[in-house]
Amino acid sequence: MAAPSVAIEFKDVGLTFPASAGEPVVALADATCQFEPGKVTAIIGPSGCGKSTLLQIVRGFLTASRGTVLFIDRGTGKPAERPAMSTVWQAFNLFPWLTVIENVAFGLEMRGMARREREALARKAIAAVDLSGFENKYPRQLSGGMRQRVGLARALVMKPDILLLDEPFGALDAQTRLVLQEQLAKLVEESGMTAILVTHSIEEAILLADTIIVMSARPGRVIADLPVELPRPRSFATTQEAGYSRLFDQIYGMLRDEVMRAIVVESSA
């Protein structure tokens, strides 16, 4: 992978869907933040705050209705093209009628790569997530954790400039989640990749990210942009450090206030 160089800058970005009946829906109120190349940025916030909307705007699947989204080459300081991105989804979104290797090779197939070539690359990606031997299984035959490793391999085989992780471990049980978080932390550290992680979990954000963006309850605004200065490599042991607790408490405080505010607003509405 070439050294990543393109940053994404959001300035007062918002997205409102006009409603055919009733009030328009504010999916994202106001986001000003940036995503730096070679860094992992986590976005954390209460349910419905627009975290995933923000990610879809980054990906280009949704278009902001307010504000500006800029792609800037940090090397030259000039505007750049939207970098190549691949997403890992909370619901896995594997194609159930395709085998593991066919799922992983899907994106390469869309590019028109020949079967032999794409299967060789897919095999490598499958090995990288420790799933060798499962190439010809169907997703139904795998556990949740294995399915998400297929999802990860499918995204990584595309060699994206930016990896988008949309609550990647949200559908997994707590133990599987811990193991995969550690594996992903290792992968991120070794590759120095650019990634954007949307999550509910403060622990996951601290474990993986260089920067944590905290969002308010709906309508979602960015309320904080916190650097994570804990040393790498990080693992479950990181959660025992003093710096971890301090950061955790700080983020938890913000989120608790937001969640309480949302409860009060909703119950009085």
Next chain:
Amino acid sequence: MTQHETKSILDDPRVLGWGSVVLVIAFWEIAARLTGVNSLYLPRPSQIVVALVDMFTTGGLLADLLMTLYRIFAGFAIALVVGTLLGVWIATSPRVRAVADMWIAALYPLPKVTLIPLLIIWLGTGGPFMLTISALGAIFPILINTVLGVRQCDPGLVLAARDLNASPSQIVHKVLIPSAIPSIFAGVRLGLGVSIILVVAAEMVVGKVGLGARLYLAGQILETEQVFAVLIVLAALGITVTKIQDQIDVWLGRWRLA
């Protein structure tokens, strides 16, 4: 034989299914012999088998069977291609759907046999008429199930395909159609059944060859053994088609059952 073995044999649905057929035939044969019922009304199974063998060896029933099969499957093949393509088009375009909904609502509930007189006026009673009636029977179930299947596709899969840089046409071919295949095949099952019914009915009305024509002719001249013989061929055709469809279902659904 131990009790356990008896039980496990009775648990096999094939043993029960075929066993019941054998029992009913045996009872029929014995009852017909004992009561001496006139074979004009109810021939014995043994007489029917003799008629069946005669019809195949010297009566040209094989040619009738092949003609009927050709009519059913040629018309059905047209319906499969046209129905699937139209179905995908309708499912992916709201404007086409708005138009198609109207026509489907008007034409689908219409019993297709009622179209036989009109089709004979337009097409005569030859090959084109038979293919049209067969295709008309199959196309609606296939088309409607294709539309349903495509529209029920998990939006997350479409999003994942877009994320992996699939073009709109690749999304149709690689995501929407594969995800709709179980539903399309359910339509194929229904459609093929309707095709069989319509072709045989049309043959009874206008055919000179074909199983329907043979059935009608045999009835006209009170050859009751032959009537039963043709019914047995039709039943065998039904069983064969159903079993083949079951096998295809298992094969198509391998990723679901796994």
